[in-house]
Amino acid sequence: GENVEQHPSTLSVQEGDSAVIKCTYSDSASNYFPWYKQELGKGPQLIIDIRSNVGEKKDQRIAVTLNKTAKHFSLHITETQPEDSAVYFCAASIRGSQGNLIFGKGTKLSVKP
């Protein structure tokens, strides 16, 4: 089955710097890649997603890139702010699975003011 690896497990940046989180997946049939932000005590909140027919997607300070050949995708956060501090999860979904998401282990991002 699908396996998603996520790095780094922790990331600390200064406010205003950029943060990059990387994920790889194993199943070439995966065609949907969402990113979720989880704040303490809350459920995962979708922040951006990308489908396999697109190589890059941007939403204000957040962007995601997908390399299908290498089977990896990345989250880029620019001009980080303290409120960006949270755990970020990448996930992948396999075609025909009714959207069953396989999650990475998460990255704890800390933005220092």
Added chain:
Amino acid sequence: EPEVTQTPSHQVTQMGQEVILRCVPISNHLYFYWYRQILGQKVEFLVSFYNNEISEKSEIFDDRFSVERPDGSNFTLKIRSTKLEDSAMYFCASSEAMGGSSPGLPNTQYFGPGTRLTVL
């Protein structure tokens, strides 16, 4: 903005007891899911549900687990004969439809705030 809601926020039970976790998905959504997250670990898929039947389930979802959509709004997860290792945060999620203009592509899932289950 519509959101997925879950009750209770925290459930404590004795080992061997039955628990029911409740979810109200977003109203026009058609696909429903349960995931769990053991403290400090990644989110794991349990089960997906569509058209009043289970679409897919993981190895975690053994015969002690069941799901039901008893009416037009609620979606429940029942765990019988609870075990210590069932202690986790359980998240409900829902999504609108498959693919939209791109048939066959999975949907976007929206998660509820979770129910923390503690089995003593």
